[in-house]
Amino acid sequence: MVFEPPPRLVRALAETRRDGADAWLRELPELLRRAVALRGLTVERVHRPSGRSGLVVLVRRADGSPAVLKLAPASARPGAERAALVRWDGFGAVRLLDAGGASGAGDSGRAGDEGVLLLERLHPEMSVRSLPEAKALLEAAGTLRRLWVEPPAGHAFETVAGRTGRQAEAMRAAAEAEPDVRPLVDAALAVREELLASEPEGRLLHGTFRQSKVLAGERMPWLAVGPDPVVGECAFDLARLVRDRVEDLVAAPTGASTTRRRVRRLAESLELDQERVRGWTLFRAVVSGVRARRVGRPRDAEVLLEFAGWL
Numbered sequence: 001m002v003f004e005p006p007p008r009l010v011r012a013l014a015e016t017r018r019d020g021a022d023a024w025l026r027e028l029p030e031l032l033r034r035a036v037a038l039r040g041l042t043v044e045r046v047h048r049p050s051g052r053s054g055l056v057v058l059v060r061r062a063d064g065s066p067a068v069l070k071l072a073p074a075s076a077r078p079g080a081e082r083a084a085l086v087r088w089d090g091f092g093a094v095r096l097l098d099a100g101g102a103s104g105a106g107d108s109g110r111a112g113d114e115g116v117l118l119l120e121r122l123h124p125e126m127s128v129r130s131l132p133e134a135k136a137l138l139e140a141a142g143t144l145r146r147l148w149v150e151p152p153a154g155h156a157f158e159t160v161a162g163r164t165g166r167q168a169e170a171m172r173a174a175a176e177a178e179p180d181v182r183p184l185v186d187a188a189l190a191v192r193e194e195l196l197a198s199e200p201e202g203r204l205l206h207g208t209f210r211q212s213k214v215l216a217g218e219r220m221p222w223l224a225v226g227p228d229p230v231v232g233e234c235a236f237d238l239a240r241l242v243r244d245r246v247e248d249l250v251a252a253p254t255g256a257s258t259t260r261r262r263v264r265r266l267a268e269s270l271e272l273d274q275e276r277v278r279g280w281t282l283f284r285a286v287v288s289g290v291r292a293r294r295v296g297r298p299r300d301a302e303v304l305l306e307f308a309g310w311l
Helices: 007-016 021-039 078-088 133-147 160-177 179-197 234-242 246-251 255-269 274-294 298-309
Strands: 042-046 055-060 066-071 116-120 123-127 203-205 214-216 222-224 230-232
Touching: 007 021, 021 055, 021 066, 021 116, 078 116, 078 203, 133 214, 133 222, 133 234, 133 255, 160 179, 160 230, 160 274, 179 274, 179 298, 203 234, 234 255, 234 274, 246 255, 246 298, 255 274, 274 298
Parallel strands: none
Antiparallel strands: 042 055, 055 066, 066 116, 123 214, 203 230, 214 222
């Protein structure tokens, strides 16, 4: 099968410097050919612009029903995505069609196919982001609430403390090299310590939730896709949703007040502590801003760090 990986995927893997990404991209045509053959699938087309962590292919199953085939490198933690989708079992999230009895974050559906997921077909061209902003936030928040369930017993999901610990180390290193970001980095590190010192009971979280990760479906109006699951407090999962359409927020004269109002409304609608939502939004915005600087996206970094300064 001859094809070129979507440029968006190639750029994203290069930016995140994921181990083994180059080798995975070279092997991708053969991985796709094998995955299609093993499952008796017919390829319709590669979805573009595709995802940032894996290849998304629109396919037909042997019975003619539509589906989506997703292939991701090991560094994108596809085993954790599989385990989360098994736990949600289609409630609030896209349904996994080859669950294969997976029960933990390291399980896979078929031996040798740890990075392959066969998913129900949603409408990739129609996300919550296409709605007016107020309606989009409402629908996205309602979808997210359904995902916040207890993790399975004996799970191997990453924790919020563990994930943010790695991010904190990377930010400290960045602050040493670029002192102008130190005030925001120090603020983000301090709020993380405060939040983890009094962390509420952990739930299974989407991990990278935002409006574009909620697609229109047939059996439910909206369903979440593309989790990078983590176990921790629910406020952590709202951080990316608060900053959705961040470019529009920064360009608007009322951006700061709109952001603070969004924090309050989302916290109230999901019955969460407003300060905890604000704190995790600050931390994750600084993480993303510092990373954008490191990989050579200065405009994105400027926008994200300005946004963080409002919090």
